[in-house]
Each structure stands twice: as structure tokens, then as C-alpha cells.
Amino acid sequence: MIESHWNADLLAKLFGLIFLVLGAVGFSANPIVSAHGFFVVNDLHNYVHIGTGVLFLIGALLGAPVTTIRIIAVLYAILAVIGFALPDVEMLKGVQINMADRWLHAGLAIILLLVGFLAPIEERLSHAQL
Numbered sequence: 001m002i003e004s005h006w007n008a009d010l011l012a013k014l015f016g017l018i019f020l021v022l023g024a025v026g027f028s029a030n031p032i033v034s035a036h037g038f039f040v041v042n043d044l045h046n047y048v049h050i051g052t053g054v055l056f057l058i059g060a061l062l063g064a065p066v067t068t069i070r071i072i073a074v075l076y077a078i079l080a081v082i083g084f085a086l087p088d089v090e091m092l093k094g095v096q097i098n099m100a101d102r103w104l105h106a107g108l109a110i111i112l113l114l115v116g117f118l119a120p121i122e123e124r125l126s127h128a129q130l
Contacts, residue, residue, distance in 0.1 A: 006119050012056045012065035015072075015112075019053030035096075039104060042096040066116060073112030080106040 026033045026046035033039045041049075052072060059068025083102040097105075 006115070008065035008069065009060045011115060012060035012068055015069070016053045016056030016060065019049050019056060021053075023047065023049030023051075023053060039100050040096055040098040041101070042094070045095045045097065045101075048095060069112055070116035073109060073116045076105055076112060077109035080109045 022033060023046045026041045026049065027043070028034065029036070031037050033041055035042060055072060056065075056068060059065050080102065083097060083105055087099070087102070
């Protein structure tokens with residue numbers, strides 16, 4: 001039986017691009033991710049998304065996508081816990097969030113933790129796949 005491996009470079013680049021797009025879209029008025037959207041964000045929140053996307057891409061480019069995914073997973077897990085523990089406080093002194101954001105952060109943390117720590121992924125697919 002052949003064990004399937006995820007390409008960590010591809011995953012980090014994909015997460016990076018998603019976060020970059022999400023951050024950029026948050027600056028425009030739209031019903032999903034904006035100051036009045038389902039996921040309430042402000043400029044600082046958008047910059048956090050862009051920064052997260054850049055970190056994912058840098059991790060992939062430097063050959064450490066698994067480590068990058070793991071670090072960001074832990075950070076998002078911490079953010080999710082803080083978000084639920086302190087629901088009336090803006091996170092990180094000015095990052096606007098709402099309950100939908102809290103649940104999204106929790107779900108994202110779970111996905112990243114599973115990918116980073118449990119999924120069979122490799123830093124680089126250097127050997128021929130069978």
C-alpha cells in the first residue's frame with residue numbers, strides 16, 4: 001500500500017494566496033469580509049491577513065512550509081481561545097472581529113493543526129512518487 005503525502009510547499013502557497021486575497025478583499029465594500037460584512041474586519045485586521053499570507057509564502061520559499069504551517073496553526077489556536085474567552089474585547093488592540101470571525105479562526109486553527117501535525121506532509125517532495 002502506498003502512503004499518500006501532501007505537498008507542504010503547495011499547501012503553504014495556497015494558504016498564503018488565500019490570505020493575501022482575503023486581506024485585499026477586506027478593503028472593499030462587500031457582504032462577506034468587510035466593515036459591514038458577515039465577517040467584520042477593519043484595516044488592521046486586513047493587514048493581519050496580508051501578513052499571514054506573506055508568512056505562508058515566505059515559509060514555502062525558504063523551504064520550511066511545515067514549520068510555518070505549524071507556527072501559524074498554533075497562533076490561530078491561541079487567537080481563537082482568546083477570542084472566545086474575551087468576546088467583548090477587540091483583539092490585539094484594534095483588530096475588529098465578530099462571532100463569525102471567532103468561529104472561522106477556530107475552524108482554521110483546527111484545519112492548520114491537523115495539516116501541520118497529523119497529515120502526512122513533506123517539506124519537499126524530493127523523491128519520485130510511486
